Amino acid sequence: xxxxxxxxxxxxxxxxxxxxxxxxxxxxxxxxxxxxxxxxxxxxxxxxxxxxxxxxxxxxxxxxxxxxxxxxxxxxxxxxxxxxxxxxxxxxxxxxxxxxxxxxxxxxxxxxxxxxxxxxxxxxxxxxxxxxxxxxxxxxxxxxxxxxxxxxxxxxxxxxxxxxxxxxxxxxxxxxxxxxxxxxxxxxxxxxxxxxxxxxxxxxxxxxxxxxxxxxxxxxxxxxxxxxxxxxxxxxxxxxxxxxxxxxxxxxxxxxxxxxxxxxxxxxxxxxxxxxxxxxxxxxxxxxxxxxxxxxxxxxxxxxxxxxxxxxxxxxxxxxxxxxxxxxxxxxxxxxxxxxxxxxxxxxxxxxxxxxxxxxxx
Amino acid sequence: xxxxxxxxxxxxxxxxxxxxxxxxxxxxxxxxxxxxxxxxxxxxxxxxxxxxxxxxxxxxxxxxxxxxxxxxxxxxxxxxxxxxxxxxxxxxxxxxxxxxxxxxxxxxxxxxxxxxxxxxxxxxxxxxxxxxxxxxxxxxxxxxxxxxxxxxxxxxxxxxxxxxxxxxxxxxxxxxxxxxxxxxxxxxxxxxxxxxxxxxxxxxxxxxxxxxxxxxxxxxxxxxxxxxxxxxxxxxxxxxxxxxxxxxxxxxxxxxxxxxxxxxxxxxxxxxxxxxxxxxxxxxxxxxxxxxxxxxxxxxxxxxxxxxxxxxx
Numbered sequence: 001x002x003x004x005x006x007x008x009x010x011x012x013x014x015x016x017x018x019x020x021x022x023x024x025x026x027x028x029x030x031x032x033x034x035x036x037x038x039x040x041x042x043x044x045x046x047x048x049x050x051x052x053x054x055x056x057x058x059x060x061x062x063x064x065x066x067x068x069x070x071x072x073x074x075x076x077x078x079x080x081x082x083x084x085x086x087x088x089x090x091x092x093x094x095x096x097x098x099x100x101x102x103x104x105x106x107x108x109x110x111x112x113x114x115x116x117x118x119x120x121x122x123x124x125x126x127x128x129x130x131x132x133x134x135x136x137x138x139x140x141x142x143x144x145x146x147x148x149x150x151x152x153x154x155x156x157x158x159x160x161x162x163x164x165x166x167x168x169x170x171x172x173x174x175x176x177x178x179x180x181x182x183x184x185x186x187x188x189x190x191x192x193x194x195x196x197x198x199x200x201x202x203x204x205x206x207x208x209x210x211x212x213x214x215x216x217x218x219x220x221x222x223x224x225x226x227x228x229x230x231x232x233x234x235x236x237x238x239x240x241x242x243x244x245x246x247x248x249x250x251x252x253x254x255x256x257x258x259x260x261x262x263x264x265x266x267x268x269x270x271x272x273x274x275x276x277x278x279x280x281x282x283x284x285x286x287x288x289x290x291x292x293x294x295x296x297x298x299x300x301x302x303x304x305x306x307x308x309x310x311x312x313x314x315x316x317x318x319x320x321x322x323x324x325x326x327x328x329x330x331x332x333x334x335x336x337x338x339x340x341x342x343x344x345x346x347x348x349x350x351x352x353x354x355x356x357x358x359x360x361x362x
Numbered sequence: 363x364x365x366x367x368x369x370x371x372x373x374x375x376x377x378x379x380x381x382x383x384x385x386x387x388x389x390x391x392x393x394x395x396x397x398x399x400x401x402x403x404x405x406x407x408x409x410x411x412x413x414x415x416x417x418x419x420x421x422x423x424x425x426x427x428x429x430x431x432x433x434x435x436x437x438x439x440x441x442x443x444x445x446x447x448x449x450x451x452x453x454x455x456x457x458x459x460x461x462x463x464x465x466x467x468x469x470x471x472x473x474x475x476x477x478x479x480x481x482x483x484x485x486x487x488x489x490x491x492x493x494x495x496x497x498x499x500x501x502x503x504x505x506x507x508x509x510x511x512x513x514x515x516x517x518x519x520x521x522x523x524x525x526x527x528x529x530x531x532x533x534x535x536x537x538x539x540x541x542x543x544x545x546x547x548x549x550x551x552x553x554x555x556x557x558x559x560x561x562x563x564x565x566x567x568x569x570x571x572x573x574x575x576x577x578x579x580x581x582x583x584x585x586x587x588x589x590x591x592x593x594x595x596x597x598x599x600x601x602x603x604x605x606x607x608x609x610x611x612x613x614x615x616x617x618x619x620x621x622x623x624x625x626x627x628x629x630x631x632x633x634x635x636x637x638x639x640x641x642x643x644x645x646x647x648x649x650x651x652x653x654x655x656x657x658x659x660x661x662x663x664x665x666x667x668x669x670x671x672x673x674x675x
Contacts, residue, residue, distance in 0.1 A: 066550075066551030066552070067551065068551065068552055068555050069551075118550075120553060120554050121553070121554055138554050139554060140554055140555075140556045141554055141555060141556065142555070142556055142557065142558045143555075146557050146558055147558055149557075150557075150558045150559065150560050166576070166577065166580060168572070168573055168576035168577075170572045170576065193580070195580075195583050195584045195587045195588075196584075196587045196588060198584055200581060200584060203577070203580070203581075206573050206576065206577055208569060208572060208573040208576070210569055210572055219565075219569055221566075221569050221573065223570065223573055225577055274574050274578060275578075276577075276578050276581040276582055276585070277582075277585055278581065278585060280588065294574050294577050294578055294581070296570050296573055296574055296577070298566070298570075302558065
């Protein structure tokens, strides 16, 4: 807690005051936290540190959903953690207006609405009071459970859901209007990251939206980020992770433990592209001084979506997108040729000047 | 009458080719007599003559037919030749059926007038009745003793059988349609749901790569910003200030600056978290350092933005 206060450079005034003496300092440092907590209770929608609005979301459904889609809804809620209602109860008679009315006092800004029409399930992304609404048709989806089943060692510890996911939007470069605003929507779906103050240990999940220009579909993936030190043998890594005395019975000397090669998997060369030098220590193994390899493991849900409709209001209002389909296609084709050169430019939301790191400290 | 007269010749013609074969089998000349009578029958056109002569023959024939009709195979094996003969005669009778049937009643009418023949007729009728009873009994016992086939529908009359079959078919149809409906419903509920493959295919690999790139870029950016930021306190540190409180923004700098192993370990101990929880808390000179750290941090906090801006611009 203290560290956050101290490190937050916008919170400089309060922490500066707290630097006078230890005992006093402790007390004073606590104060802002309690104040912040009160503030949080009153104005839950405001970031404690920066005072910026935290985007919060509701994930709910319109109409009756079959079981699998209900699971998908729950997975989406989990994905949107921590700023979402994980156990949002909805009733059949609740209409959209009810949600809007509830949303504003709670500071909920984004809606993810699942529905199951005759053709294919739809997922609507909407901003709360005003819109716009992006209606996506879910062409294919797999639940988090399905993905966990497909993996040998599924990994989704509870801690990774304590922070918002990073959002990576890829392939949206140089696209026309509906996608531009779509990208903006997703940038503001999660709290922005300030690169100067962010703690890397809070970046544990990533939400990837990749636009496939040929098929005009959006791949929606959710991964967990795992960091592994480069050049450390598996045995040492395990020793550090498990904090257990290793089995040394077969070894003649302690040095064998370090020098002896293990299984083939440990000799696999780490991809240079996936290596990062960390700015800060994340855990015992991934220290700032060393290089770490980024490993992603899917945690689901997985979706393949097609943007079918954009409305200016909240599930109402002018239809912005499908009318201009013909024009859009032409415009897209023109832009595609230009964009193919610098194709894989990802748009990561960076440096928007707010911090989302405060939550994990409590 | 003209029709009756016209009919016989084909009957005789039909009987004639059939006879030669059977004659060989039959040792007795009775067949011949028969044929002869037939010829005779065919020959004279006088109605009265025809009535009388055939009547006796036809009575015999009818008797035989009645016997044959009422009898069951078992009982009348006694005299097969007459039966056979009768069968042969039957052929003729069948062929000339119209003729016989028309003439039989007339002959019986005549027979009723003559006493002898009527008595014979009555006798035949009685036996016929008795034999019919027996036949019925035999038939009934036969039916009852019959082994039933393993029909799922059981022993039922054909009409009922049909009805039940139709009903069952309908039911099955209904069941099927219900099952189909359920299946359709399930498919509708599962539409779009795809169970992922166990291995990571190329597309997923590509997506992971893209996501990894994104993460790497973010981390690099963060480390660039934060280490640059961390350089500033190092200047203040160069002035003689120490810091013990681990500040994330300073750690990158520490990583660069920490050359001595002991320092590194010290950092490890600092790492776990809140200062008062640490073992080294309030020990020795660190108390003093605490203040200084804050000062340095304050200094940093004031300095950093400016520095960063200057760096950026």
